[in-house]
Amino acid sequence: MELGDARRVRRLIKLVEDLAAAPTGSIPLASGGWAETKAAYRLLDNEALDWREMLEVHTRRTVERMQGQPVVLCIQDTTELDFTSQPGIAGLGRLSYDAQHGLYVHPTLAVTPAGMALGVLDAWMWARGPKERPAVKESTRWVEGYGIVADLAETVPDIRLVYVADREGDLRALMDTAARRGCPADWLIRSQHDRNTADGDKLWDRLARSEALGEVEFALPAAPGRPARVVRQTLYRDAVTLPARKGAPAVTATAILAREEQPPTGQQAVAWRLLTNREADTLEAVVELIDGYRRRWLAEIFFQDFEIGLPGGSPATRHSGAAGTGLGHLPHHRLAHPASGHLGAALPESTL
Secondary structure (H helix, E strand, C coil): CCCCCHHHHHHHHHHHHHHHHCCCCCHHHHHCCHHHHHHHHHHHCCCCCCHHHHHHHHHHHHHHHHCCCCEEEEEECCEEEECCCCCCCCCCEECCCCCCEEEEEEEEEEECCCCCEEEEEEEEEECCCCCCCCCCCCCHHHHHHHHHHHHHHHHCCCCEEEEEECHHHCCHHHHHHHHHCCCCCEEEEECCCCCECCCCCEHHHHHHHCCEEEEEEEEECCECCECCEEEEEEEEEEEEEECCECCECCEEEEEEEEEECCCCCCCCCCEEEEEECCCCCCHHHHHHHHHHHHCHHHHHHHHHCCCCCECCECCEEEECCCCCCCCCCCCCCEEECCCCCCECCCCCCCCC
16 A cells, blocks of 8 residues: 555554454554554544555455455445444444444455355445435445446456345346346345236245245254254245336346245244346255355354444444344255255355
8 A cells, every 4th residue: 555654554564463463352452552552543543544445455355365266255234333332423424223323334245155255345334314314325335336246257257256135135226237237247135025027926926836946954053032953944946037127128037935844833934035147947056046145144243343443442333134134054054855855965064
């Protein structure tokens, strides 16, 4: 980075090293002394240092680490940085409740299908404006995020990039953008809208009427009010076409339903509806896509460990999709074909 002074560059390197050694600690804790802490804050207050330029340097390294990977998952989601306990900070906005204030961060985390994090490719960070004067259309972050991943995909043709999003990313504008560009990057989205299909029926009804393709089994970890247990989902898939609309072509997609048919008494069934541009005609192909979606669990870990230190300590971080996702542990899942009911061999364990 060009910071106008070699001493600033050395200070930045020292600060990054200190924070890397204590990733969940505040700046005072990571710096290890008052003089180092004061120097760190002086650097952060310097207008020559811009977080976007820092991220750009990191992004270049992330792309280098992607080389040699046949598939890279580009996982997006949003977290809140809650500074309510630290009044007097300028430039913050409201959070989920008007009494809270802080910032929103929406990064793109690059992860291998085996679960190894490669780095951050992109990020939005913004302060939400008053309700009567919204500063930005926040859904734009999902569409622009896909565009950035698609731009990168065109520069790394030997790597298949898969854009992975939760229900907030279920936007027709995102799918239309991908279709117009010929899907240089794949997309895999958890569906929240029961859309009309080109055949005139509803997406979810059509999916529920499809023939079961097989089953998948995985361990769901314990959570507050929920014991650890094994989840066994039945898998359904169907090829669907979403109708063309003004200025946008029809979208051809694969719809997937992973549904727990018999949850334990008193426990909520774990069920996901997914949409993707990828064709998935076999059980193995559907399971690969489900595994890709479940890698979003790594983004939750990323957000839980992501803290920014300030003089009063670190803010609370709150991942917008953490509660109730039911993603479970990724290792030790097994396949079963409906014809035989026989559980196949365990797939290789994930690297987390």
